[in-house]
Amino acid sequence: xxxVTQTPKFQVLKTGQSMTLxxxxxxxxxxxxxYRQDPGMGLRLIHYSVGAGITDQGEVPNxxxxxxxxxxxxxxxxxxxxxxxxxxxxxxxxxRETQYFGPGTxxxxx
Amino acid sequence: GESVGxxxxxxxxxxxxxxxINCAYSNSASDYFIWYKQESGKGPQFIIDIRSxxxxxxxxxVTVLLNKTVKHLSLQIAATQPGDSAVYFCAEKVEGYSxxxxxxxxxxxxxx
Numbered sequence: 001x002x003x004v005t006q007t008p009k010f011q012v013l014k015t016g017q018s019m020t021l022x023x024x025x026x027x028x029x030x031x032x033x034x035y036r037q038d039p040g041m042g043l044r045l046i047h048y049s050v051g052a053g054i055t056d057q058g059e060v061p062n063x064x065x066x067x068x069x070x071x072x073x074x075x076x077x078x079x080x081x082x083x084x085x086x087x088x089x090x091x092x093x094x095x096r097e098t099q100y101f102g103p104g105t106x107x108x109x110x
Numbered sequence: 111g112e113s114v115g116x117x118x119x120x121x122x123x124x125x126x127x128x129x130x131i132n133c134a135y136s137n138s139a140s141d142y143f144i145w146y147k148q149e150s151g152k153g154p155q156f157i158i159d160i161r162s163x164x165x166x167x168x169x170x171x172v173t174v175l176l177n178k179t180v181k182h183l184s185l186q187i188a189a190t191q192p193g194d195s196a197v198y199f200c201a202e203k204v205e206g207y208s209x210x211x212x213x214x215x216x217x218x219x220x221x222x
Binding site for chain 1: 159205213
């Protein structure tokens with residue numbers, strides 16, 4: 001049982017490049033979410049999903065897309081990276097209550 | 111003592127002391143609360159939770175207190191150890207499938 005896994009651990013992008021942050025969980029959780037964490041701030045919700053085929057926007061969705069084709073996977077896509085998207089990204093999953101977090105992806109956009 | 115740093119409030123304690131980390135939550139409809147611990151370079155780790163029908167819950171060396179009247183949550187850590195040094199976040203939600211709202215966090219520094 002690996003819990004929540006994220007890849008890559010670290011990524012450097014140039015402005016305008018695209019990439020996908022991967023997230024997978026093996027706990028059969030319905031609820032998954034993506035957060036970003038910036039210095040001195042708490043976690044801010046980007047997008048979330050309550051089950052396969054269902055996604056919704058969080059607090060800071062602009063510049064990010066998500067899809068949920070399976071229960072296990074919830075990728076986050078940056079279509080055209082901007083320096084403002086430099087951050088640490090965390091994926092989380094939960095059954096109904098407690099959310100469990102992955103180790104994070106550090107993204108630097110130059 | 112407790113101080114407001116450039117980014118995060120910081121609580122500095124000596125090893126063996128008891129620590130109290132406070133959190134004011136925002137939504138009076140929230141009925142489920144969680145404390146997370148985040149060590150440097152890692153994701154948040156679940157510590158303890160409490161539902162709104164309780165005002166106190168104890169775990170191993172940790173106790174969470176909930177005061178719904180003033181929308182206040184606290185985390186008490188007994189016999190604080192250097193390994194407890196981390197950033198601590200409180201989070202609130204309405205029970206069931208809904209989003210968590212996180213506080214900005216408090217950094218706990220434990221010196222030997």
